[in-house]
Amino acid sequence: MIAILSGGVGAARFALGMANLIDPQDIFIISNVGDDEELHGLHISPDIDTVIYTLGESINPETGWGLNGETWRVMDALAAYGGLTWFRLGDMDLATHLFRTQLLREGVTLTEITDRMRKRWNVKPKILPVTDGHLRTVLFSVSAGVEKRMSFQEYFVQHAHRPIISRVIYDGAEEATATDEVIQTLETASAILIAPSNPVLSIGPILSVPGITDLLLRRRDKVVAVSPIIAGEAVKGPAAKLMSELGLGPSALGVAQYYRKIISAIVIDSADANLATDIRALGIETAVTNTLMDNVEVSRLLAKTALDMIGGGPN
């Protein structure tokens, strides 16, 4: 059984590759919930949904998020009210949020709801929210001496990740509790893979939940990361820009430095082969391969490379 620490699009593609490599039932995906958002009274979990829709082979292949064949009847009608439409929710996608919100109101845990969703999309890997409690990534930018607070989605979608970020906090992390399923998965997994997601915004919230980082420190020899940064640029999103703004190196080396205490291995892109020596000097085994997952076969080979590094792969 292997574990994947997961953000959104990049992680979903990586997990799909893994599901084409090993028995999908042996895959346990531990999902970020720091980018969850309440809009219109609905509880939206974008990372979980992206992973489920991708593994359910229903993702919109052009955007990497949302459902294939989606329609926008509700958003169009909401726009006629002058309603809040910067976060585009498709009609079929809305059903996900209605379903989740109703069950949360009834007291069902996000873990249980996510499992019901997984089954509806015929997804074999288990998907585990890192916590059933409140955990939110909050970003701050400073303008004319005044600090502005943004939720992840306000930063990422509403402001198209343009603001220069001064600091990031994981709101609720101190009181958050990892679920039993997550702890058990991380305790027993033969390999723990950190997907090529934004280290600060997607993986950072997972690591902020009390106990998770300690557990990874203990299991460091089984933890391997895949760099989401290629030649100083994120494949998608603001990972490089944000890391630079926060004083972290915007490179595969920076990613390795960010994770250095909890990983024993990393996979970086061929474009970053020149960084391998510096990363190895940190005490991190380094593999170099193609990491740009523009099709499932690349994803599968990337998953294989990562697994092989710590001997967690199939025979």
Added chain:
Amino acid sequence: MIAILSGGVGAARFALGMANLIDPQDIFIISNVGDDEELHGLHISPDIDTVIYTLGESINPETGWGLNGETWRVMDALAAYGGLTWFRLGDMDLATHLFRTQLLREGVTLTEITDRMRKRWNVKPKILPVTDGHLRTVLFSVSAGVEKRMSFQEYFVQHAHRPIISRVIYDGAEEATATDEVIQTLETASAILIAPSNPVLSIGPILSVPGITDLLLRRRDKVVAVSPIIAGEAVKGPAAKLMSELGLGPSALGVAQYYRKIISAIVIDSADANLATDIRALGIETAVTNTLMDNVEVSRLLAKTALDMIGGGPN
């Protein structure tokens, strides 16, 4: 300026007739909110929406509720989850609930939200929720000695108003406050019309808000009701059945008796002409006319008959 106490479909058709009779800007509709429901985390106000959609000439003419040309993408996708679909929410209609819920979460009052909705649908009459607070019609039935509690929509939609009702309460009424706009409207209106809505389930909640009934008692000479019951049957819904179950007369006479302290006049259907004498004996002026509003002209004439009874009509 005239006031209409309003439930859903019947009241909406009556108000549409009134809007074809007098200057629509002089009409103030005081809406029931006792049938409001929280589903999927969304705040749904069916009576308000039916009135707005009807006056906005966008109602589905076949059902009398919901929007014309509606689609069901979200409900279909929700059904695939095994989600809660007994209360059918169309795609365009959902935008209304998203809009309302978001603004409620932001602290905007239902009164203000309803006014923004009204403008989007180009509706001229003002629509005023009787209260911005919590007020819910709750019905009870007894089965095998056990009392079962139902919200209005559970009773009306989920159980298709089949259960035999033992009692009805207006949850929250004691603490509810009528809005200033509602009080001012009822204080100053030249006529107060009680629309042909369910007396117990649609008008009863309005009357239960502290101060409203006292105000109507004082203004009784300006209050006229239209009976929703014709020849012992409700035009739509369970009014007659429910009144019978609660020991109230399931007839236009029963309606007059229910309202007797607060109305000085009533309009009943020609089919009930034989009840006029008994109603007049209650001290209630009685007009007899066609009350089956199967087109706008009937609605307009019905509105005229009602207004003429208390001299509130146009010159």
